[in-house]
Amino acid sequence: MAKLMMRVFDQGFGHPSGLVGRLGGALMAKVNAEQETRAVEQAGLGSGDTLVVVGHGPGVGLRLAAEAVTPKGHVLGVDPSAAMREMAVSRCEEEIARELVEIRDGTAEQTGCADASADAVISVNNVMLWERPRGFAELFRVLRPGGRVVISVHRHVLDVEPEELRKDAVQAGFDRVDLTLRPRKFNSPAIELVAHRPA
Numbered sequence: 425m426a427k428l429m430m431r432v433f434d435q436g437f438g439h440p441s442g443l444v445g446r447l448g449g450a451l452m453a454k455v456n457a458e459q460e461t462r463a464v465e466q467a468g469l470g471s472g473d474t475l476v477v478v479g480h481g482p483g484v485g486l487r488l489a490a491e492a493v494t495p496k497g498h499v500l501g502v503d504p505s506a507a508m509r510e511m512a513v514s515r516c517e518e519e520i521a522r523e524l525v526e527i528r529d530g531t532a533e534q535t536g537c538a539d540a541s542a543d544a545v546i547s548v549n550n551v552m553l554w555e556r557p558r559g560f561a562e563l564f565r566v567l568r569p570g571g572r573v574v575i576s577v578h579r580h581v582l583d584v585e586p587e588e589l590r591k592d593a594v595q596a597g598f599d600r601v602d603l604t605l606r607p608r609k610f611n612s613p614a615i616e617l618v619a620h621r622p623a
């Protein structure tokens with residue numbers, strides 16, 4: 425029974441696919457919108473910036489980021505789930521038509537981006553699914569010097585101590601690493617990490 429529950433959970437949220445994945449996506453779009461909003465704010469984006477959003481899920485953060493970088497910036501979303509890419513494409517139809525948003529198959533470990541091509545990278549509720557050292561190294565590689573990464577994750581889904589994220593970030597070369605636990609009324613604390621690629 426526990427194994428079945430884990431499988432359904434993974435199909436809905438971790439590696440969304442099929443109907444369960446789409447239901448999970450609809451739920452995430454509501455429940456995680458506050459976290460996506462905050463992550464976009466923490467990225468300190470400006471018009472013309474280039475941003476990579478890893479594990480965008482249903483695409484709420486992509487739309488918010490597009491608003492922050494318009495009219496000349498670029499938001500690239502990468503997610504390994506075809507179901508989530510489809511939901512995000514439909515949510516961001518207008519932004520895609522305006523060439524503000526692009527959506528591709530990819531992961532934190534393999535974004536497909538050029539070296540030093542992004543001003544910022546955002547990840548909400550997917551760091552627990554990465555091979556973390558590879559993911560942090562990849563995000564460091566795609567950020568320009570001075571660029572910043574913002575990672576936010578529910579405390580209850582992260583299977584390691586939050587401090588491990590700081591260690592991973594430092595190991596990958598990031599500096600000015602800020603790690604906080606933000607208490608919330610209706611959910612476990614949000615773990616938020618903001619770090620910079622040295623200029």
Ligand SMILES: C[S@@+](CC[C@H](N)C(=O)[O-])C[C@H]1O[C@@H](n2cnc3c(N)ncnc32)[C@H](O)[C@@H]1O
Nearest residue numbers: 437452456479480481505531532548549550553
């Ligand atoms: C729990 S959902 C979070 C979606 C959205 N950011 C949110 O908070 O509502 C996890 C997402 O991460 C994606 N994902 C799975 N493995 C990943 C990886 N290695 N790198 C990046 N994203 C991954 C999944 O396909 C899924 O869309």
